Amino acid sequence: MTDNEAIPPIEQPVEASPPTPNAQRPTPFRSGYVTLIGKPNVGKSTLLNHIVGQKVSIVSNKPQTTRRRVIGIAHGPGYEAAFIDTPGVHEAHTQLGKQMIEQAQMSLADINLVVYVADGAHHPGDLDKLIAKMVKASEVKVPIILCMNKMDLLKAEDVVRNVEAYTGLLGITEDDYMLTTATQGHNVDKLMDMIVSRLPVGDPIYDEDEFTDQSSRFLAAELVREKILIATRQEVPHSVAVMIEEWEDEGDLTRIGASILVEKVSQRGILIGKQGQFLKKIGTEARAEIEELLGHRVHLDLHVKVSEGWRMNPRILRELEYSE
Numbered sequence: 001m002t003d004n005e006a007i008p009p010i011e012q013p014v015e016a017s018p019p020t021p022n023a024q025r026p027t028p029f030r031s032g033y034v035t036l037i038g039k040p041n042v043g044k045s046t047l048l049n050h051i052v053g054q055k056v057s058i059v060s061n062k063p064q065t066t067r068r069r070v071i072g073i074a075h076g077p078g079y080e081a082a083f084i085d086t087p088g089v090h091e092a093h094t095q096l097g098k099q100m101i102e103q104a105q106m107s108l109a110d111i112n113l114v115v116y117v118a119d120g121a122h123h124p125g126d127l128d129k130l131i132a133k134m135v136k137a138s139e140v141k142v143p144i145i146l147c148m149n150k151m152d153l154l155k156a157e158d159v160v161r162n163v164e165a166y167t168g169l170l171g172i173t174e175d176d177y178m179l180t181t182a183t184q185g186h187n188v189d190k191l192m193d194m195i196v197s198r199l200p201v202g203d204p205i206y207d208e209d210e211f212t213d214q215s216s217r218f219l220a221a222e223l224v225r226e227k228i229l230i231a232t233r234q235e236v237p238h239s240v241a242v243m244i245e246e247w248e249d250e251g252d253l254t255r256i257g258a259s260i261l262v263e264k265v266s267q268r269g270i271l272i273g274k275q276g277q278f279l280k281k282i283g284t285e286a287r288a289e290i291e292e293l294l295g296h297r298v299h300l301d302l303h304v305k306v307s308e309g310w311r312m313n314p315r316i317l318r319e320l321e322y323s324e
């Protein structure tokens, strides 16, 4: 990949480069579905949000942050790309975990392109090999692009070794990969050019102002969950779900009531915090982002409820919209 030769030395800080909607794109119009697949925590959601220019998928440093398939739509001159962000493929122990893997597998059907997102700073492990197998075994043969993310953490002496290992795993050539730093947007425009050039010629599927298939209610619940994931540790992040119980639009104010489900009484204590301070902080942070999302004022009321074993309960998983 000649483009990669032009990237600055990896140890040096790189400047953020915003998406390039005005870059020259091929004509005629190209459109299609692109699946982002990879291990948990490699940066799939960060990449998607950068490409779409909106937070459509929440991000945290905890593995398995994304729990269901999310579509984020990128529009540009001459193209429309609908990205499917999938839950990271992992070893599942709960009903929720199993559904997450199923969603990742299903996302390989009826698509036009696969972007395999890897943590480029690390050599591929067993899970990478398994996902590569899944991708190569998918019935419909579509082009595969390798996005080696976390380039900022990649040591110069590991570049060649890691690139060869991942491209070898996927059976792709050196024209089909890109090193990126999704957090800074570095090389994301080049990745986007590669993606667009491999999309089929076709008409747009979505309206130009549509950027996701997720409802405002689901996005709001996810923003609350994101703030909790960022602020908690150990088993708490995996034990938390957010359920919207009330949603009332009153002119330029939306009143939202949400329950935070946890699995243990001790977790309830953690989330409420001393004199309710922890919950207050979560509420303040989430409200600011929900206001940004909705474009007007929000009143957010949060309650913490203990719901033992919710991750095993198909009915609750449906109510949370993690399954159909």
Ligand SMILES: Nc1nc2c(ncn2[C@@H]2O[C@H](COP(=O)(O)OP(=O)(O)OP(=O)(O)O)[C@@H](O)[C@H]2O)c(=O)[nH]1
Residues within 6 Å of the ligand: 038, 039, 040, 041, 042, 043, 044, 045, 046, 047, 058, 059, 060, 061, 062, 063, 064, 065, 066, 067, 086, 087, 088, 089, 149, 150, 151, 152, 153, 180, 181, 182, 183, 184
């Ligand atoms: N250093 C560095 N960190 C990154 C980069 N991209 C993402 N991250 C961080 O990696 C963590 C995981 O990012 P996500 O976007 O949630 O990863 P994901 O692959 O969607 O994770 P799952 O939802 O678990 O499948 C977050 O803390 C991000 O800020 C990158 O290019 N460099």
